[in-house]
Amino acid sequence: xxxxxxxxxxxxxxxxxxxxxxxxxxxxxxxxxxxxxxxxxxxxxxxxxxxxxxxxxxxxxxxxxxxxxxxxxxxxxxxxxxxxxxxxxxxxxxxxxxxxxxxxxxxxxxxxxxxxxxxxxxxxxxxxxxxxxxxxxxxxxxxxxxxxxxxxxxxxxxxxxxxxxxxxxxxxxxxxxxxxxxxxxxxxxxxxxxxxxxxxxxxxxxxxxxxxxxxxxxxxxxxxxxxxxxxxxxxxxxxxxxxxxxxxxxxxxxxxxxxxxxxxxxxxxxxxxxxxxxxxxxxxxxxx
Amino acid sequence: xxxxxxxxxxxxxxxxxxxxxxxxxxxxxxxxxxxxxxxxxxxxxxxxxxxxxxxxxxxxxxxxxxxxxxxxxxxxxxxxxxxxxxxxxxxxxxxxxxxxxxxxxxxxxxxxxxxxxxxxxxxxxxxxxxxxxxxxxxxxxxxxxxxxxxxxxxxxxxxxxxxxxxxxxxxxxxxxxxxxxxxxxxxxxxxxxxxxxxxxxxxxxxxxxxxxxxxxxxxxxxxxxxxxxxxxxxxxxxxxxxxxxxxxxxxxxxxxxx
Numbered sequence: 001x002x003x004x005x006x007x008x009x010x011x012x013x014x015x016x017x018x019x020x021x022x023x024x025x026x027x028x029x030x031x032x033x034x035x036x037x038x039x040x041x042x043x044x045x046x047x048x049x050x051x052x053x054x055x056x057x058x059x060x061x062x063x064x065x066x067x068x069x070x071x072x073x074x075x076x077x078x079x080x081x082x083x084x085x086x087x088x089x090x091x092x093x094x095x096x097x098x099x100x101x102x103x104x105x106x107x108x109x110x111x112x113x114x115x116x117x118x119x120x121x122x123x124x125x126x127x128x129x130x131x132x133x134x135x136x137x138x139x140x141x142x143x144x145x146x147x148x149x150x151x152x153x154x155x156x157x158x159x160x161x162x163x164x165x166x167x168x169x170x171x172x173x174x175x176x177x178x179x180x181x182x183x184x185x186x187x188x189x190x191x192x193x194x195x196x197x198x199x200x201x202x203x204x205x206x207x208x209x210x211x212x213x214x215x216x217x218x219x220x221x222x223x224x225x226x227x228x229x230x231x232x233x234x235x236x237x238x239x240x241x242x243x244x245x246x247x248x249x250x251x252x253x254x255x256x257x258x259x260x261x262x263x264x265x266x267x268x269x270x271x272x273x274x275x276x277x278x279x280x281x282x283x284x285x286x287x288x
Numbered sequence: 289x290x291x292x293x294x295x296x297x298x299x300x301x302x303x304x305x306x307x308x309x310x311x312x313x314x315x316x317x318x319x320x321x322x323x324x325x326x327x328x329x330x331x332x333x334x335x336x337x338x339x340x341x342x343x344x345x346x347x348x349x350x351x352x353x354x355x356x357x358x359x360x361x362x363x364x365x366x367x368x369x370x371x372x373x374x375x376x377x378x379x380x381x382x383x384x385x386x387x388x389x390x391x392x393x394x395x396x397x398x399x400x401x402x403x404x405x406x407x408x409x410x411x412x413x414x415x416x417x418x419x420x421x422x423x424x425x426x427x428x429x430x431x432x433x434x435x436x437x438x439x440x441x442x443x444x445x446x447x448x449x450x451x452x453x454x455x456x457x458x459x460x461x462x463x464x465x466x467x468x469x470x471x472x473x474x475x476x477x478x479x480x481x482x483x484x485x486x487x488x489x490x491x492x493x494x495x496x497x498x499x500x501x502x503x504x505x506x507x508x509x510x511x512x513x514x515x516x517x518x519x520x521x522x523x524x525x526x527x528x529x530x531x532x533x534x535x536x537x538x539x540x541x542x543x544x545x546x
Contacts, residue, residue, distance in 0.1 A: 026371060053415075071415060072415055072416060072417055072418070073414050073415035073416070073417045074414075074415060075414055075415075080414060081412075081413065081414065085412065086411075086412040089402070089408075089409055089412035090408070090409060090410070090411070090412055091408075092407070092408040098401065098406075098415060098416055099416070100416055100417075100418060100419070100420035100421050101371075101375060101417055101418040101421060102375045102378065102379060102418060102420075102421035103420070103421070105372065105375055120379075120421075121379065121421070121424045121425060121461060121462075121464075121465075122379075122418075122420045122421035122424055122425070123420050123421075123424075124420075124424060124450070124455075124458040124459070124461055124462040125420075125423075125424065125447070125450035125454040125455045125457065125458035125462040125466075126416065126419070126420040126423075126447045126448060126449075126450050126454070127401075127406070127416075127446045127447040127448070128416055128420055130447075131406050131407075131446070146460070146461045146464075147459060147460075147461050148461055176349075177348055177349035177350055177368075177370065178348065178349035178370040178371060179370055179372070180370070180371060180372075181371070181372060
C-alpha cells in the first residue's frame with residue numbers, strides 16, 4: 001500500500017472547476033484553511049461548496065470561486081456575521097441552498113450511507129421549503145402516517161477537512177472536544193483530503209490518546225498533507241485557539257475593496273503556505 | 289433585606305434576567321440552551337435557584353457540572369455534547385432553547401437569516417441555523433434585548449423559527465412537538481396563550497407604559513389596562529446575579545439602562 005502524503009498544492013491539483021466540494025469544521029473552527037488558501041492560488045472556480053460555513057466560505061466568496069453554496073449559516077463565531085458572505089449575498093453573487101443545521105446533517109448522513117434521502121421533521125412550516133422548491137416531503141409508511149421532509153443526500157466530489165494528527169495512510173485524529181462532521185464529510189465524498197497539524201507514525205496516534213479520537217479511517221481518505229497551523233485563523237483545539245486578533249483584522253479589511261486588496265496582497269498573494277504564516281507572524285509583531 | 293428592597297434597587301437588566309430565568313421553571317432534566325448574554329445569566333440563575341436539574345453547556349461541546357460565572361471557565365465536566373449529539377438531543381426534545389430574533393411576528397415566526405427578499409437580501413444575516421429544527425422539536429423561547437418595530441414586525445422576511453400559524457398550516461407533523469413558551473424583551477414578557485395563538489402581554493417591566501410597548505411593536509398587540517408587572521428579583525437572586533453569575537455586569541452591555 002502506497003502512502004498518501006501530498007502537498008496542499010498537489011491536493012488542489014486534483015480538484016477541478018465545477019466540482020462539488022465539502023469543507024469540514026464548523027463556523028470559525030478547525031477549517032482546512034491551508035487548502036482554502038491553496039485553492040485561492042489555483043484557478044479552480046465555479047464550485048458548489050457544501051459547509052457549515054465560516055471564513056472558508058468567506059474567502060472563496062470574496063475570490064469569486066463559488067457558483068453555488070449549500071449551508072445552514074456562515075459565521076465567524078466571535079464575530080457573528082461573515083462580511084464576505086454577507087457582501088456576496090447582497091450582490092447576488094451565487095446561488096444559495098439554505099438548509100437547517102439538522103437537515104444538513106441528515107443530508108450528509110444520507111450521502112455517507114448511499115441513500116437518496118433521509119427524513120427529518122425540521123423544515124416543515126419554515127421558509128426553507130419556500131426558498132428550496134425542489135425539496136420534497138415523504139409520508140411514513142407506518143401507522144403514524146407522518147409527513148416529513150426528505151432531505152436529499154449531499155453527495156460531493158471531494159471533501160476537505162483539517163484534523164490534529166494523521167498517519168501517512170490517512171488515519172486521522174481529532175484531539176479537541178468536537179469532531180464536528182469531518183468523518184461524515186469524508187464518507188459522503190468520492191474523494192477526501194485530510195490536512196493535519198502533524199503526520200505521525202500509526203502507533204503514535206494512540207500512545208497518549210484514546211482510540212475514540214481516531215475519527216477518520218484511511219478507507220475514506222485519498223490524500224494527506226501536513227500543514228502546521230493549517231486551520232489558522234480558525235481554532236484547532238487543543239493545538240491552538242482561534243487567532244481572534246487576526247480574525248478581527250480579516251473582518252475589518254473586508255469592509256472596503258481597497259482594504260481587502262491590501263489584505264490580500266499582504267497575506268494571500270504569496271507562493272505558498274509558508275509565505276502566509278510569515279506574513280501573519282510579521283503582522284503580530286507589529287501589533288505589540 | 290426584603291423583596292421590596294430588591295424591587296427598588298434592581299435594574300432593568302436584572303428584571304430581564306429574572307424574566308428569562310422564569311422561562312425554564314419546571315423544565316426538569318433538560319438542556320437549557322441560552323443564546324445571548326442575558327439568557328446565559330438567566331439559565332445559570334435558574335439552575336442555582338428553582339431549576340437545579342437543568343443541564344448547561346460550556347458553549348462548545350461539553351456539559352458542565354458546575355455553574356461558573358458567564359464568560360468564566362467551567363471546572364467540572366459532566367457530559368459530552370458535540371454538535372452531532374446536540375442536534376440529536378434537539379430532535380429528541382430534551383432541551384429548551386432561548387433564541388434571539390432579528391424579526392418576530394405576532395404568531396412567533398422568527399427570522400435570523402436575512403432582511404428583504406431572500407433571493408437578493410438587503411441585509412444578509414446569519415442564515416436559518418437550527419431555528420427550524422429547534423422550533424419543531426423542543427420548547428423555544430425568545431429574548432429580544434431591544435424591543436422595536438423593526439424587530440416586532442407584521443411579517444418576517446424569512447421564516448426560520450416556526451410560529452403557531454405556520455406550524456398549523458404545515459400539519460400535524462409540524463405541530464406535534466411545537467411549543468413557543470415566552471418572549472422576553474427589555475420592555476416586558478409575552479406569550480401565545482390566546483385562542484388564536486397570537487402574542488399577548490404577560491407582564492410589563494416596572495416603569496414601562498403600555499404606550500411605550502404599543503409604539504415599539506409593529507403589529508397590533510392588545511395592551512389591557514393594569515397589565516401585571518414582571519416580578520422583581522428576590523434578594524437572593526440579586527445577590528447571585530451580581531456576585532456569582534455576572535460579577536462583571538455583562539448584562540448591562542446588552543440591556544439599555546433606564
